[in-house]
Amino acid sequence: MSLTSVVRHDISALPARAGLGLKPQHYAEILATSPRIGFFEVHAENYMGAGGPPHRYLEQIRARYPLSLHGVGLSIGGDQPLDREHIARLQRLVERYHPESFSEHLAWSTHDTIFLNDLLPVPYDRQTLRRVSEHIDQVQSALGRRMLLENPSTYVAFEQTEISEIEFLSEVVHRTGCGLLLDVNNVFVSATNHTYDATAYLDAFPVEHVGEIHLAGFAEDTDDHGDPLLIDAHGTPIADVVWKLYEHALERIGPVATLIEWDNDVPSFQVLLDETRKADRAIAAMAMVA
Template structure:
């Protein structure tokens, strides 16, 4: 078992292997050359592991050059941690090879499932929160961490429905997974807001129930808004818009509980110019500075 680090320490006390307590950006292929040409003042870049699970090609060429200049976070979307079946061992071995190649400061995955037998579903699907699921998720995380020889961060999900057979509250489920497996928490503030609005929960109470002392990275993103069959507000975690003011406010309140933590600006759809993303990163940096100055 891996022992989780106390990631709520001030930046000056952070371990050398951790991400800088600054804002980072998701690295997009359309920004490769601009990043290398301008070397923007940014804390780190994050990439999706599955986009780099090949031996060569232009993606690796550019990522190798950018990795020489910046800290790196590797974010997985295909391990299917919550699946009922066993983990895909060849996929896990490809992930291990990628981590050995780039030595990222952070690796994270989702509390979700996306595969059933040989079928892979291009989505992150919710879990039933009960004891069998808890045991399965912990066993899968143990397998991942033992294979990679390093702790991982587990991201809280954005959900749109809940299982009637769930017997454990979601934050309590996450806390127990973290306790038993020794993994850390990737706190996605947008996911907290989206899920709490969709399920009519209090976002601050949800936050307070999480193991915030194990947070190793924070994600911020935009959402789309719709309505459900009853006309109730329905938020979709689509990463296709600017960060909402309500999410910025919840982020500020989260930092009051965690202290400064490396924070990613996520934008995967309708990706704007690099300067637009850098402006959001600067906004996060300002809040991180404020959080670090608090007694």
């Protein structure tokens, strides 16, 4: 069932401001200080239990701030049927918190009964395109809303690839009516690992379908040949080169909700707020131009 037959929402109802991933170590500080921030984002799988402290805190924070729900476990790109129980848990979570946005990754993380703690890439071919589109239709029909699909960070390329990543994403949007989540750090990581131009990628990206942007830090390594290898690690400040790419993306998209992702070696809340201020200044500058 395509999105044309379910309830339609805007690509994203999040405000065109910077937001943060919600971390348990910051619950109390957020509730005590009510910081000026555009929205919070949570990983759906962390809140699929029925109750307990995570929900108690999230309910209070949700009452004050817009919420983005980001999935990491649907395995949209997997070659087996989606887990109906997982979708049901996700549906209950959406009904409980009514987030302004829901997003998932263009990746797979399951095989048979095994769940892998990685977001693995998919080949860009017609068979995968059909399967991913069917999975997105299934999720959107269950949730009654449009989801955003995130471009991946990749470290290997498939020989059976038939079309480019941008062509793949554009066709998925055309077939399903979903929106896109543009992860600018993922663009730079993949462009470096596969030696293509990140700016040219952004210039070709179907920005009219973007409902949210992600920014994060990367880790630097080298491959077996001694060439640069970047890892989407989410454990360091956003690099200057990614900030520049972000500004270029805003020039094409206009003001849009932007998440600062920092999931590993999480610093103080103030450090994270400082990163949001940088993004807010870029968004405000673009709003003045617009």
